Amino acid sequence: MSKVFSRRDLDFLLYEWLDVEALTARERFAEHSRETFDAFLDVSQRIAERDFAPHNRKNDLHEPTFDGERVEIIPEVSRALTIFADSGLIAGTIDIDRGGLQLPLVVQRACFLWFQAANTGTSAYAMLTSANAHLLLAHGTEEQIRTYVEPMLAGRYTGTMCLSEPQAGSSLSDVTTKAVKLQDGTYRITGGKMWISGGDHELSENIVHLVLARVAGAPAGVKGLSLFIVAKKDVTTGERNGVILAGLNHKMGYRGTTNAVLAFDDAKGELVGEEGRGLQYMFHMMNEARIGVGAGAVALGYTGYLHALDYARERQQGRPVTGKDPSAPPVAIVEHPDVRRMLLASKSYVEGGLALVLWAAKLLDEPSEENALLLDVLTPIVKAWPSQWCRLADDHAIQIHGGYGYTREYPVEQFYRDNRLNSIHEGTDGIQALDLLGRKVTQKGGAGLALLLDRIRATAAESAELGGEVTKAADRLAATTATLWKDPASALVNATAYLDAAGHLVIAWIWLEQLKAAEGKQGAFYEGKRLAARYFVTHELPRIGPLLDLLDSGDTLLRDMDDAWLG
Incomplete structure (x- = not known):
């Protein structure tokens, strides 16, 4: 049994509970079958275990560094992301005529859980890029889609979301980044953004930043915010745009994902949609990212549980509470009631959280007014509940490992540190x-x-x-x-x-x-x-x-x- 994730549980939830095979009766998914779904699940597991999981610890121990000019990242990250892009999964749910696979969202979510469990630091680049592309497909122009989305789907560009600012944090009504419109229809963006995951690196030819900024004369508060595409490099000249890396933040987890402080100094930007509707557009990416964060919390909790279960079955220590013979051989710690309590609690959290995440994804595959209402209510729960309770599964995993659990010889302490960030990510x-x-x-x-x-x-x-x-x-x-x-x-x-x-x-x-x-x-x-x-x-x-x-x-x-x- 894999210690990265559980294919058996995914099969049960997808086919025995959610009946995702029935989605192939819909015109959008008519070209698919259980065989194609299984094929993508198979390739996801294979790539995650072969190309993502092996450098998860190295990613943590050798986090990105900035020498004042370039960001240095271990080479395994670039190789893994290239293989991921070549698989087509970065465009999994996107229309076939846009170069995608037109998979159901629930299947794509199940596939991506393998990568989040195997290496959350590396997988974050792919998650953000996919969400960025989905926003632009929904609200961008055809020219913007050709210029920015198509290279992202091909794995040549990556994407970010730039909301927070040092003085504002999560209070987006206090965003002060400015946008000035020029006669050619472009804008010049000036200001600072903080906590930008994937904000700078050399992993791709370009980075597509989606930036909330305030056009001169716009009203105060969130109603005055507009959304802009600001590329790291000007796509027409190839020269560095006015996007300056001021420094990297070093966090307790997700260490393989660069987290940047960015300064926009008269950077060229393109308006997305209409002025004053920036936050409305950004919610397209924010809501996808929130569900993605909840899914990531499930993935980290689940892999922690699987590691703890394996350890508890192998580790020999102590004797039954009724055992009176000190010369009797020790038993596997899975026999001890308190270890069983923690394992069962963890199982209930991670398998419950996984089912919630997949059900929420399936609601999007069957669009209706009722499902939209349900998803609105569920999204805060999908983001926050796994971030708290699946993290507790990682806490239990450390406890089950005992003294070994908080050493770096075992991966469960990293799972916990990575998962701790999910209660803050995306709200x-x-x-x-x-x-x-x-x-x-x-x-x-x-x-x-x-x-x-x-x-x-x-x-x-x-x-x-x-x-x-x-x-x-x-x-x-x-x-x-x-x-x-x-x-x-x-x-x-x-x-x-x-x-x-x-x-x-x-x-x-x-x-x-x-x-x-x-x-x-x-x-x-x-x-x-x-x-x-x-x-x-x-x-x-x-x-x-x-x-x-x-x-x-x-x-x-x-x-x-x-x-x-x-x-």
């Missing part, structure tokens, strides 16, 4: 909580949340053993939400508690769905699904009770406190 957990409670569950009169709760209740009604507790939790969340809407300002103080409760309810429902797909099937794999479902509903779902109690109480402690009291 912190707190920002996702505000988005969920402050916007997503209230928009259109709460239609999205109502749809989600209806689906949860319908599945729960079919589960005689565990459905009752999930139904109670769904009803409780609905009642709490209705109470919170009466005083939104006070409710948002505890938005994070709401996100945690909603996330756990959704994962409990996801486990009932997997339980239904496994019904009547025999073997260790299916028994494992039934065990994990029972564990999550009986051990994890009860966590939401105290969270909803807090929300129902109207507690405003966090709003009323004085920061001077903190010391």
Whole structure:
């Protein structure tokens, strides 16, 4: 069994639960079949294990450096990205007439999980490039697509998103980067951007930056932001554009991905779409990246779990709690109850998170008004829940390895460090909580949340053993939400508690769905699904009770406190 990821679980979720083969009845996917889906999953596993995983530790130990002129990156990164581009997977979901494979998003997501699990530092370049290309395909001109997107899909260019600034952080209304329009229709961009993943390197011929900036005279706040293409090198002259690498940030994880401080000094830029609609366009990439971050958190948690499971079965230490004979041989630590607790908890987190990510992707493959509403509500959960709970699987993996776990002789400490960043990437957990409670569950009169709760209740009604507790939790969340809407300002103080409760309810429902797909099937794999479902509903779902109690109480402690009291 691979320790990078689980092909068996992917097959179960894709074919036995989500029935992705049925998507081939749609005109868009008619040229595909299970055979083609399997072929791309096979090649993804092969490339991930052969070309990405072997340099994951080297990527971490030898992070990119900047000598004042060039960024130096270990050569394995460039080779791996070239092989990835040659596979066609960077254009996996893009139309055939654009040079893509026209795969369902759910299959592409499943394929890319292999790369995120094998080497999150190297795979980040590909993820950002793909999301950048998708935005420009949706909102760019034909000329912009030919000039920038086609080279990205061919693996010649890479892409980034440039939102944050040193003084603004996640508060995009405070962006100050300026754009001045010239008579030839281009713009000159001036300002600074911070925390730009993939912001500078020599891995590609060019880097396509998507930059939020404010045109002179535009209103304050996010409504005054426009979106610009700013290439590292001017595509007409080949000369360096006014994009200056001011330095690299050195983070605790994702060390193989350059993270740049960029200065735009009168850089040539091209407007995307219309002025003043920049954030609207950028959400196309942001939402894709948020789901990608959630998927990355699942991948890192899953590979950590697989490494811990393998170690627990091999490591001989201690004796059963009832064992009285000190001369008896030690047992594998998987026999110890607390190790089993951590392994089972981790299994429930990573397999639940994986199912959530794939289900969200399939919603995009079956576009409808209902699915759009569901995805709006789910996106903050898909991003934030795995970032917290699949990271806990990596925490457990360290604990299971004992003293070895926090040494660099074993990879689990790197998995944890890499995964810790996902609670910050693409909007912190707190920002996702505000988005969920402050916007997503209230928009259109709460239609999205109502749809989600209806689906949860319908599945729960079919589960005689565990459905009752999930139904109670769904009803409780609905009642709490209705109470919170009466005083939104006070409710948002505890938005994070709401996100945690909603996330756990959704994962409990996801486990009932997997339980239904496994019904009547025999073997260790299916028994494992039934065990994990029972564990999550009986051990994890009860966590939401105290969270909803807090929300129902109207507690405003966090709003009323004085920061001077903190010391």
